[in-house]
Amino acid sequence: MGLTSNAATTVLETTGAMAVTSWTALTALVRGRAGRRQALRQIAIVSVDSLPVLVLISLLSGFVMVLESASYVESLGAFSLMGWAFGLVTLSQLGPVLVALMFAARAGARTTAELGAMAVTGQLDALRLLGIDPVGYLAAPRFLAMIVMLPLMTALCDAIAIGAGAVGAAVVVGLGPALFLQSIAQGGLMDEFLLGIARTFLFGGAIAAVSCTFGFRVRGGAAGAGRAVNDCVVVSALAVFVIDLIFTIAVL
Amino acid sequence: MPDPAVDLSGVHVRFNDRTILQDCNLRLGAGLIHGIVGSGGSGRSTLLKVIGTVIPADAGRVTILGHDIDQCGGDVLASIRSRIGFQFQNLALFDSFDVIDNVLFAVTGGDPDGAEVADRERAVELLDSVGLGDFLHRHAGQLSGGMQRRLAIARAFAPRQAMLHIFDDPVAGLDPVTSSRILGLIASRCRSGTGTTAVISTHEIDALLAICDLVHVIHQGSIIFSGTPAQAVGNRQEVVARLFRDPVLHRG
Numbered sequence: 001m002g003l004t005s006n007a008a009t010t011v012l013e014t015t016g017a018m019a020v021t022s023w024t025a026l027t028a029l030v031r032g033r034a035g036r037r038q039a040l041r042q043i044a045i046v047s048v049d050s051l052p053v054l055v056l057i058s059l060l061s062g063f064v065m066v067l068e069s070a071s072y073v074e075s076l077g078a079f080s081l082m083g084w085a086f087g088l089v090t091l092s093q094l095g096p097v098l099v100a101l102m103f104a105a106r107a108g109a110r111t112t113a114e115l116g117a118m119a120v121t122g123q124l125d126a127l128r129l130l131g132i133d134p135v136g137y138l139a140a141p142r143f144l145a146m147i148v149m150l151p152l153m154t155a156l157c158d159a160i161a162i163g164a165g166a167v168g169a170a171v172v173v174g175l176g177p178a179l180f181l182q183s184i185a186q187g188g189l190m191d192e193f194l195l196g197i198a199r200t201f202l203f204g205g206a207i208a209a210v211s212c213t214f215g216f217r218v219r220g221g222a223a224g225a226g227r228a229v230n231d232c233v234v235v236s237a238l239a240v241f242v243i244d245l246i247f248t249i250a251v252l
Numbered sequence: 253m254p255d256p257a258v259d260l261s262g263v264h265v266r267f268n269d270r271t272i273l274q275d276c277n278l279r280l281g282a283g284l285i286h287g288i289v290g291s292g293g294s295g296r297s298t299l300l301k302v303i304g305t306v307i308p309a310d311a312g313r314v315t316i317l318g319h320d321i322d323q324c325g326g327d328v329l330a331s332i333r334s335r336i337g338f339q340f341q342n343l344a345l346f347d348s349f350d351v352i353d354n355v356l357f358a359v360t361g362g363d364p365d366g367a368e369v370a371d372r373e374r375a376v377e378l379l380d381s382v383g384l385g386d387f388l389h390r391h392a393g394q395l396s397g398g399m400q401r402r403l404a405i406a407r408a409f410a411p412r413q414a415m416l417h418i419f420d421d422p423v424a425g426l427d428p429v430t431s432s433r434i435l436g437l438i439a440s441r442c443r444s445g446t447g448t449t450a451v452i453s454t455h456e457i458d459a460l461l462a463i464c465d466l467v468h469v470i471h472q473g474s475i476i477f478s479g480t481p482a483q484a485v486g487n488r489q490e491v492v493a494r495l496f497r498d499p500v501l502h503r504g
Contacts, residue, residue, distance in 0.1 A: 035363070035365060036365065037365050121342060121343075121344055121347075122340050122342050122343075122344030123344050123345070123346055123347075125301075125306045125340070125344060126338070126340065126344040126345075126346070127362070128306070128333065129304060129305070129306060129333050129336060129338050130333070130334070130357065130358055130361060130362050130411070131330040131331075131333050131334045131361055131362065132361070132362040137362065
């Protein structure tokens with residue numbers, strides 16, 4: 001009973017802290033208080049940090065999906081549906097969720113580590129003394145970077161995965177890339193693509209809220225920072241799946 | 253004594269059930285240089301952080317630059333903080349910024365991108381005065397420990413409206429020549445006729461006695477002596493006498 005109560009208190013407290021961080025950061029963004037240089041720097045950081053691994057994952061997942069589906073496609077003779085099925089899974093679910101999870105592990109973890117290091121070295125206190133709210137000042141550009149860059153990177157990764165799928169289909173089942181891509185283009189998947197991208201705005205906001213909040217709350221030196229980074233990745237992943245579930249129920 | 257820039261009355265601070273300051277009473281006259289002396293673990297850094305409004309008191313009354321901190325709203329507190337220059341014991345430099353931006357950050361109140369020519373001239377002049385004029389565009393994290401300390405001191409002098417300068421171990425780790433130069437710089441800047449109050453905590457007792465108007469001894473979280481350097485040296489209280497007779501034994 002005591003453990004349950006403590007866990008519930010921790011969840012409520014953390015959720016409240018994330019709400020306050022989000023509100024403060026978004027208010028600072030709306031009021032134009034996210035420094036231009038800071039925002040551009042964060043955009044560059046999250047892109048450079050995440051893009052190579054996201055591209056690699058997209059290529060690999062594209063090939064794996066083709067390999068997994070090849071035997072079924074061949075046994076059913078459903079070659080004309082292969083591109084469509086691949087596009088449906090990639091654009092609506094797999095692409096956005098997989099990219100968000102990797103983004104949380106790269107950009108989110110880095111953000112928590114960076115803000116945590118600032119917390120334990122007194123840089124947040126120094127900002128407060130200069131009359132600057134560290135939450136608004138530091139979180140706003142990171143929110144902007146994550147909310148803008150995650151959808152863009154998801155769109156890019158969708159394209160790379162589909163390209164990898166087309167090449168894989170040609171190699172594994174001998175389906176021409178033109179037919180594979182035509183099946184996607186004629187499959188009426190624009191809604192799935194747009195809904196997939198729409199949910200990544202929410203994923204980006206959630207990852208920013210989690211990573212910034214956990215970074216600001218770091219206590220206890222390097223060990224505390226390590227725990228916070230670990231918690232950030234786990235809670236971000238959880239948030240991505242919860243948002244995905246709610247979003248899917250809402251649009252069905 | 254002139255009107256106090258700082259007035260602490262019955263201040264208590266606790267961390268994790270450990271009492272750091274207890275019934276701490278301290279008045280710091282405006283326009284004077286005050287030295288805070290105490291052995292390691294006596295509560296010096298915590299006292300300086302309470303004076304700098306970095307941490308709140310758990311009990312007691314804290315009046316800084318004429319304002320009761322407990323009664324201050326956010327705007328008033330930000331205004332008070334903008335008149336405090338603080339050199340943290342752990343320096344708290346913005347290590348992702350270069351040297352001049354660290355100082356410009358304090359000169360401009362958090363907007364180094366919006367710095368004007370006069371702001372840059374002030375920053376360069378401050379950095380020249382601590383011997384960092386040739387390192388303006390080096391990242392703060394790339395400086396040696398001594399250079400970082402000097403940068404932190406330059407930043408503490410940077411806020412234009414500063415009326416209270418706080419230095420927590422400003423010469424720790426510096427060679428004797430540089431220590432003497434830095435303490436001389438602090439004294440000359442604080443006596444330059446602007447009426448600013450300085451609070452300095454250091455283990456360099458001889459140097460401190462040479463530049464301070466008043467010395468305050470903290471022991472087990474309470475101020476046990478306040479007086480002129482001559483009174484401090486002649487004081488017969490055992491703790492005070494030991495500190496001034498054999499300061500090396502009491503370094504933290």
